[in-house]
Amino acid sequence: MKKEFLYSEIANNIADKIKTGVLKAGERLPSVRKLSEEHGMSVNTAKRVFLELEAQSLVQSKPQSGYFVSTLNYLKLPLPEASQPVPVANNREPDALISGVYSTMGRSDLTLFSIGVPSGNLLPLAKLKKEIVLATRELKEGGTEYEPLQGNVKLRRMVAARSLAWKGSLKESDLVTTNGCMNALALCLMALTKRGDTIALESPCYPGILQLAVSLGLKVLEVATHPVTGIDIAALKKLLPKITVCLLVPNFNTPLGYCMPDANKKEVVALLAAYNIPLIEDDTYGDIHFGSERPKCCKSFDRHGNVLWCGSVSKTLAPGYRVGWVAPGRYKEQILKLKLIHSVSSTSVINEAVGNFLLTGKYEHHLRHLRRTLQENYQQCADAIADYFPEGTRISRPQGGLALWVEFPKTVDTGELYNDALKKRISISPGRMFTLQNQFHNCMRLCIGLPWTDELKLKLKQLGALAKMI
Structure with missing residues (x-):
């Protein structure tokens, strides 16, 4: 097995265990030397595994103690449930909802969590x-x-x-x-x-x-x-x-x-x-x-x-x-x-x-900066959600891209939340937009392509407060 493939496979395997909750926040991971011995890789290759996980904020190092699963707040939130669409073909789209959300494109007076593109400030x-x-x-x-x-x-x-x-x-x-x-x-x-x-x-x-x-x-x-x-x-x-x-x-x-x-x-x-x-x-x-x-x-x-x-x-x-x-x-x-x-x-x-x-x-130079910024934005947004959103909220753990999927308790209707949020000059994408079936009413997508600021954090806090009131 090639070293590069081995390193990638091991890093991905540990990452998956953290993301799915098999490895819990605060748990100690094997030492660099032990990982090296267990998988027959060099110490430098084993270090690369931890550096990769650290870059994703999934692990953190403690001097003289080793590596531990990160204790970031958002990692405590459960993943969204697996989807269960009915196996029946249809073509009933939520046209009015989609048209309403996308009519906000280009509006500088709104915080556009709803439009899945990177901000011009990141380009x-x-x-x-x-x-x-x-x-x-x-x-x-x-x-x-x-x-x-x-x-x-x-x-x-x-x-x-x-x-x-x-x-x-x-x-x-x-x-x-x-x-x-x-x-x-x-x-x-x-x-x-x-x-x-x-x-x-x-x-x-x-x-x-x-x-x-x-x-x-x-x-x-x-x-x-x-x-x-x-x-x-x-x-x-x-x-x-x-x-x-x-x-x-x-x-x-x-x-x-x-x-x-x-x-x-x-x-x-x-x-x-x-x-x-x-x-x-x-x-x-x-x-x-x-x-x-x-x-x-x-x-x-x-x-x-x-x-x-x-x-x-x-x-x-x-x-x-x-x-x-x-x-x-x-x-x-x-x-x-x-x-x-x-x-x-x-x-x-x-x-x-x-x-x-x-x-x-x-x-490629631009992509390196964009990837790092988007990952940091995701972590900031996810931590704010962990702090301010209703108890029982679930979130996705994207491995890339521009989207963060939020699943509220069943009592929260994100169509109603969308209307309430607009009054606060916040635009979201209700979950019903992402299906032709009667599902995802308690879900929403947030774009992580907006530059992180204190004002953005405040908007998420307002969004969480609105969701608690529904």
Whole structure:
């Protein structure tokens, strides 16, 4: 077993035991030397295991005593319950609720816990502006001409190069650029389905995906999920005879933030391939990992071109640029035909600028800062929830991404909380937005992409007080 794999496996194993409560706050962990001896690794490799766990605030060191499970308040809060959607396809979306929440986008007078993007304060805006100017100068005719149908070559080459980090081994010819990840998902669904077909999605699920499926006339089967490991494979197996396509967000799904274990990803890919059911993979959040390594994708295990891997920089770099892509496997020609019909070309200047941002290493530098900030934001928000929210509140423990899922006691209706919070100039995303079924009424999603301040802490305190009054 390679040392790097061993180190990662052991760190993840200990992290999972802490997150699921097997290891309790304050418990002492094995010494560096004992860990080294037990697993046949060097002392330096064993130290890396603890440094990784310490970086995630899961363990803390005490001089002359060793390492202990962290006693942070939020670790005392239980995880949300595993979801239990009914196995019946439907297409009833909470349209009014979703429209109301997303109508608050861009409002500077509100604290927008409801919009799942990083704040502009966390983005390299000045550097991006320079890249736009540079792209205008470098592109033929200043970028006013159509680019190739498949998309900007530099951007596709850089996305392909970055796929090596998750064992994707993509080539620039494997990729098609799109206008953001939602456009990529839409093209995939249009290529693979017709009205009346049934699609399997995780439950809870990002509202935009639910709305997209409904708008295309698809029936939706929601699949049960666990807050740490993601989709319930046994539940998915039962639905296979009924579905045409499966769409998953395996890396840091919003709203729960879980990361499917590699073994689960591999099993799902093989299972769907055996039934000849395409898998659309939304990997928008894959680059925002809190651990030291970028997680693999389902595409990493694809041997038959059955996985359509979609991504973008909308959650990491520039939401408004609408830069995305898809590696559609054996469905490339269908995707290209639909792109020609629906958009002809991506925006040349913007795609060139993002491609160059990736090429120069600025993107990875930015990501290192963003990941650390988001993890710290999560911990600050979670501690405030532990201090101020009603007794019996549960929260997710995201391993990356931008979302924190809060599950209140059953008596709290987050639709009502949403209305009360708006009066305090706070916007949240009620749990009912993330399903087409009658569930998650006592849940909400909070975005952790806002810079942490005393004012933000006060807003969470106000939110907790409102929830206690319901």
